Amino acid sequence: MKNIAPKLQADQYERNFSDLHPPFTQNAATTEALRCLYCYDSPCMKACPTHIDISTFIKKISTGNLLGSAKTIYQSNWVPLTCAKACPVDVLCEGACVYNVKGEDPIQIGRLQRFVIENYFEKGMPTIFDKLPNNGKSVGIVGSGPAGLACGAELALLGYVVTIYEANKIPGGLNTWGIAPYKMRREDSLKEVELVKSFGVDIKTEVMIGKTVKVDDLLKQHDAVFLGVGLGESPQLSIQGEELSGVIGALDFIEKVKTENWKDVNVGKKVAVIGAGNTSIDAATEAKRLGAEQVYIIYRRSDVEMSAYEFEYQLAKKDGIVFHFLTSPKQIIGKDSVEGIECVKMKLEEPDIRGRRKPIPISGSEFTINVDMVIKAIGQETKSNFLSSIPNVTLDEEGCVIVDQTSYQTTNPKIFAGGDCINGGKEVVNAAYDGKRAAQGIHAFLSDQSKGEK
């Protein structure tokens, strides 16, 4: 990199990467819980993709039944700490809270859920779940992200022998690696992994299905297989200069900031992030908080079309990120490393039949921004190469695995799938739901099979 941003003082790092939303004290949690109206058939529960019985878990906080509260949460969701910290609650549970209709602040559901689960972990994860005896059947799960963990937890308690195969050295998938540290620490995700392991789930790390273990062998070893492989690399920008030193994919960058040596991660003095999704915001704010003097977000459409949530946009603006809307990168300039990025201004065409407004370049509007680093955050590609190597599994035109909406079964009856690899990239909470539902699908499938055998 040409100009590396100078390192910060240790206390500055701590400040920049401390919790965005500090935890509740016991008293504050109780007070907030008491504010909850305890709605019947509540809108927040319906708005949660995993349908956590929110008013019940909050009621239990108010009576001091924190263990019972944790159990209520886990009955619907096996990664509730990650969800409490990473969910876009404004558009899910808290957005549906009846207090909004009343013109008052919604209940802080995310923070209350965090309070309950952190208390559960602090207590040493006491046993609150019933585990059925071993039923002699085995399920292999590919990927230890939220979908795989949820599927594994559910199946283990149903009596299955569960093995999760994880390519990375440290499990947890994007829960561990893909969330900005000031939203969630790596240790938080690893505690959720520990809980799942405590149910008897075996997580084999550094195992790459298709390489370390052949797909055929996987299918032979298990009675059913769940695919929770998520998505892959950032796609190429396909512009000149992409190979220069200083160009990095957003997830690679975010992952580095989640390693133990995160303070050593170098960022450029000036950084351009391409794309305006939630991952772009994470990458941009992390770069800024690691000491970058100036961070730009470059996006070819306008703020109306960007996929980042409003609260993420606000966070970025608060961090001083400069947005170049209606701007597209044309080429990355530099000799060996990045020195600048040439952009062109865009305009939006009239909406097409699907309502999308196509951006088109305005000729002669080219301009160059001097930057030392370019972070590509224009989404992730599907792992279509790997997925298409699995026998009888069908992918849609986007490269997502096609599954039955209820059972999560793929076109190969023995194989089930959930999470980002079936939806092309949604929230942790959606993956957690898929994993749990798929486990139920697997259970139904294998139970039927057993009946057939008898």
Next chain:
Amino acid sequence: MVDLSVNCAGIKSPNPFWLASAPPSNSAYQNCKAFEKGWGGTVWKTIGEPVMNVFNRYGGLDYNGQKIFGLNNIELISDRPIETNFREIAETKKLWPDRAVVVSLMVESKRETWHEIVKRTIDTGCDGIELNYGCPHGMSERGMGAAVGQVPEYCKMITEWVTEISTIPVLVKLTPNVSNIQLPARAAKAAGANGITLINTINSIIGVNLDTFELKPNVGGKGGHGGYAGPAVKPIALHLLSQVAIDPEVNLPISGIGGISNWRDALEFILLGSSNVQVCTAVMHHGFRIVEDMIDGMTNWMNEKGITSLDQIRGKSLPRIDNFGNFDLLNRTIARIDQQKCIHCNLCYVACEDTAHQCIDLTEENGSSKTEVREKDCVGCALCSLVCPVENCISMVRIDDGSASKTWNQLNEEFRKSGKQMTWEELAKFQHKHGIEIH
């Protein structure tokens, strides 16, 4: 111009707010400080027999995050030497001639002992005497306090010992721990008391510690009943107040106490016949300063209503107190939900469905829940409107035109005259005639 001054049994004060005989009125320092803040009067913490307190003496009942919804105490009467109390009472009255200084008394049941303390009390220059027949703990074990208030004969006897020599007004403070509060009130009247004070605290155990199984408050591992006060007791106090206030055999001025925390509570007591009010728990929770809002709030309310003196409203709600048998059975109300205001919490639905009369339907409309009252089945019990968290969202609407009116007593009388028995069948005919269906 609003005038808040009151006269309770000849004891005058510039406003109706007095400190009740309790820890806040324990000393000259406290009473004078209270007067500086604006309190209209005080009932000096009970003086009398030698006592010694235990250390831990209060227990609080918290409810839904609200501290001290109720307060229990096992404190005794004043544990300061009686000479100190007499001296400080005299000094306080001298410093604050326009405020009411009433002294609460409790001694053993001997005529001479009572005569002596009454004389010495009058010598302080105070405005009145209050006889503590209510203290439910400690003192009652020694034959005083509630032990007197619970036996009308004792109540009458001791009151006579006081009234026969007193030259200043005598108030008798009653215990609520009786089955009929009118009996000790009548005894006080018969003995020549000038007024009644009610209620003293209610027998209570505030709670049990789930870790140690000890009672609250815990005195070295032991506990017992204490006196319960605070906002939670107000409805009980209002009822007992009304019982005494409507009793023609009593017909005495009443100084009301029991969970009064603000001017609104005070007005409710006055509307049910209180001459003035006494306050303790709210002061123990927040200090003497609360009287400022009590005076201010009551003054503003009176100005808004065009009321210039509390005499104009005292007892105004009493004529409404009646027996169930005189309530109109055909005064029909039903619940109506304002769909514009509804926030879809469905609390009305679950309350009605599980615990009332199953007459609210829960349906889906445009992706959101909708609650609607099936009016023909609604009995107008009002539970839904009580659980609804939105102001004025569920209203109870009267649907009869007032042309038909029948009380239970009238109905029985009609049946009697026409030679009919009050049977389920006859009652159903009456209900059917008026479009009332009970499922």
